[in-house]
Amino acid sequence: MNFVAPNRQAIFSPFHMENYDGYCRWRDNKLANYPKRLEDLIVEIGDPRKLTKAEFMALRERCRKANMAIYVSNTGIDPDPEIPLSVGRWFGVGRLNNNWLADETGLTSLKVAKEGIRRHYIPYTNRAINWHTDGYYNSADKQIQSLLLHVVQRAAQGGENALLDHEIVYILLREMNPDFISALMRPGVLTIPARIDEEKVARKEQSGPVFTITPYGDLHMRYTIRVNNVIWSDEPLIQEALASLARILETENVYKFQGLLEPGMGLVSNNVLHDRAAFTDDDSRQRHYYRARYFDRLAGTGVLDQDP
Ligand SMILES: [Fe+2]
Numbered sequence: 001m002n003f004v005a006p007n008r009q010a011i012f013s014p015f016h017m018e019n020y021d022g023y024c025r026w027r028d029n030k031l032a033n034y035p036k037r038l039e040d041l042i043v044e045i046g047d048p049r050k051l052t053k054a055e056f057m058a059l060r061e062r063c064r065k066a067n068m069a070i071y072v073s074n075t076g077i078d079p080d081p082e083i084p085l086s087v088g089r090w091f092g093v094g095r096l097n098n099n100w101l102a103d104e105t106g107l108t109s110l111k112v113a114k115e116g117i118r119r120h121y122i123p124y125t126n127r128a129i130n131w132h133t134d135g136y137y138n139s140a141d142k143q144i145q146s147l148l149l150h151v152v153q154r155a156a157q158g159g160e161n162a163l164l165d166h167e168i169v170y171i172l173l174r175e176m177n178p179d180f181i182s183a184l185m186r187p188g189v190l191t192i193p194a195r196i197d198e199e200k201v202a203r204k205e206q207s208g209p210v211f212t213i214t215p216y217g218d219l220h221m222r223y224t225i226r227v228n229n230v231i232w233s234d235e236p237l238i239q240e241a242l243a244s245l246a247r248i249l250e251t252e253n254v255y256k257f258q259g260l261l262e263p264g265m266g267l268v269s270n271n272v273l274h275d276r277a278a279f280t281d282d283d284s285r286q287r288h289y290y291r292a293r294y295f296d297r298l299a300g301t302g303v304l305d306q307d308p
Contacts, residue, residue: 013217014303017182027171035066038257042070049086056090059268063301067165068269077153077263081105084150084290092299093146110289128278131249132224133271134293137192139206143220145297150266155287159279162258165272166221172248180241184210189238191231218302225249270297
């Protein structure tokens with residue numbers, strides 16, 4: 001399956017370049033009362049395995065507005081995989097991206113790997129990970145629409161996450177220059193070279209746009225700020241758009257949230273832009289996050305679900 005050209009789908013979507021009036025209405029609504037602090041995204045809940053309707057609604061309301069919410073639960077360092085999996089079920093996301101380094105449950109345990117294949121991959125080290133959305137190297141039909149993180153244990157030092165709603169980035173870029181959006185919707189903007197393991201192609205080359213509009217009219221973003229092992233189109237307009245995007249990510253703005261997640265906390269998101277600071281473990285605290293990636297967007301949080 002190839003990426004579908006955006007002008008052939010979802011013309012009703014506010015993200016469609018030809019729907020200017022729809023975009024303006026959606027933008028004004030989106031920016032009105034947009035969360036200003038990380039705390040605005042936080043919902044205190046009991047046990048995620050026994051989420052109440054009210055807790056779920058509070059989380060969904062934030063995801064509707066900002067594509068993300070953070071829960072503070074009472075499960076502490078309990079490593080039960082059912083904790084994030086049950087949150088996913090509440091949001092109707094069933095198609096888990098069971099990648100090759102995932103656990104049997106389909107979740108991925110992100111912690112420092114001291115041996116084995118994992119130690120060669122940055123998520124399993126204690127190094128910083130720069131701005132990206134998850135799964136940008138996946139094929140078009142396996143793009144990650146939602147991302148859940150659950151913290152079993154934090155690092156002794158560091159490991160903060162920064163978060164930025166990809167729809168906000170779309171607005172900021174479109175307000176700068178609408179042609180930036182058209183340019184970043186072109187196929188072939190970002191190419192990830194094939195991954196070769198033991199002289200065999202483990203993952204084929206993947207080429208596609210940064211912004212895609214889903215059949216439901218929602219925005220998907222495929223992006224990494226890393227420069228190694230990625231190939232960007234050298235078209236001048238695309239290069240200009242990318243420079244502006246990098247500036248948005250690297251300079252302070254009111255839409256960026258940053259914080260340290262403690263044990264029992266978790267992120268529920270429609271695969272927003274995020275990064276991770278470097279960290280240091282010690283004997284008593286070794287950072288352990290569960291990560292769940294889904295091919296479905298969080299139910300009830302799309303543009304068709306917004307209040308008029
Ligand atoms: Fe990530």
